[in-house]
Amino acid sequence: MAPKDEIDGMKFEQRHGKERVRVGRVWRSGKDGRHFFVEWNVSIGLLSDCIPAYVRADNSDIVATDTMKNTVYVKAKECSEKVSVEEFAILLAKHFTSFYPQVTTAIIQIVEKPWERISISGQPHDHGFKLGSERHTTQVILTKNGTLQLTSGVEGLALLKTTKSGFEGFIRDHNTILPETRERMLATEVSATWRYHFESLQSIGKVPLGFTEKYLDVKKVLVDTFFGPPKEGVYSPSVQATLYDMAKAVLARFPDVSSIQLKMPNIHFLPVNLSSKVNPVIVKFEDDVYLPTDEPHGSIEASLSRIRSKM
Ligand SMILES: O=c1[nH]c(=O)c2[nH]c(=O)[nH]c2[nH]1
Numbered sequence: 327m328a329p330k331d332e333i334d335g336m337k338f339e340q341r342h343g344k345e346r347v348r349v350g351r352v353w354r355s356g357k358d359g360r361h362f363f364v365e366w367n368v369s370i371g372l373l374s375d376c377i378p379a380y381v382r383a384d385n386s387d388i389v390a391t392d393t394m395k396n397t398v399y400v401k402a403k404e405c406s407e408k409v410s411v412e413e414f415a416i417l418l419a420k421h422f423t424s425f426y427p428q429v430t431t432a433i434i435q436i437v438e439k440p441w442e443r444i445s446i447s448g449q450p451h452d453h454g455f456k457l458g459s460e461r462h463t464t465q466v467i468l469t470k471n472g473t474l475q476l477t478s479g480v481e482g483l484a485l486l487k488t489t490k491s492g493f494e495g496f497i498r499d500h501n502t503i504l505p506e507t508r509e510r511m512l513a514t515e516v517s518a519t520w521r522y523h524f525e526s527l528q529s530i531g532k533v534p535l536g537f538t539e540k541y542l543d544v545k546k547v548l549v550d551t552f553f554g555p556p557k558e559g560v561y562s563p564s565v566q567a568t569l570y571d572m573a574k575a576v577l578a579r580f581p582d583v584s585s586i587q588l589k590m591p592n593i594h595f596l597p598v599n600l601s602s603k604v605n606p607v608i609v610k611f612e613d614d615v616y617l618p619t620d621e622p623h624g625s626i627e628a629s630l631s632r633i634r635s636k637m
Pocket of ligand 1: 467493563564566592597624
């Protein structure tokens, strides 16, 4: 990704940036007194022509990372209207690539903390929020000539079902002890990133794109596919098969998503069987009592992309 420079007969790649810049932003609606709040953790990486800083101690082409940090607050202040995390990332990337002649590419990653409006006695509160669980993420990579890679994502989406899961037919060898089963618990913590088909700033245009709504819609398709209908559910023959169904459902449903990457650790709940010499059955596992574990866990990840037409 970073342009390679040749220095003293060697290849050199570099980037610099500021990580984990935290900002909170409140928007106060004049009409009905309702407040909106976001908290973002912003990471900025810049590819820029600043080789002299590395090889000659000449900092004249360096955008100070402290300036990058300040820019986050300046731009947050300038957003007088509510913006999505994707829009804010695009706005920052645009600034860095257009304002500094030295900067060739900006890479902006943001994680949004899941502050959700609280309801009191069933009524949404005007200015009260509570922390939810999964986080909305985005990554924007923008080059000076306007080439764009835009991804959104979710992380920390913990899902569990108590049945309709099994694992059979896998390789058995001298190290295998896992029994085959058609009845087990399935638990995971989904991390997903999906890429939008926009490939330039121009293709995004000026209309507000509803990225927040799209994030909620994609998350819903992932969750619905994992669980199946509320009464009958859907059988999962493996994390792999369920992951693939989830990825396929997102690409089928959203034409503007060109690829999706899913990470789904298999978080094990171990059957509890307790016995002693005097009492061979203290607790017999009957799909009821489990030992929850974090580690080790299975790690399953894949990405699914549309194959681009060669036309
Ligand atoms: O859904 C699963 N996939 C695996 O690859 C695997 N491996 C394992 O031990 N249990 C499971 N479960």
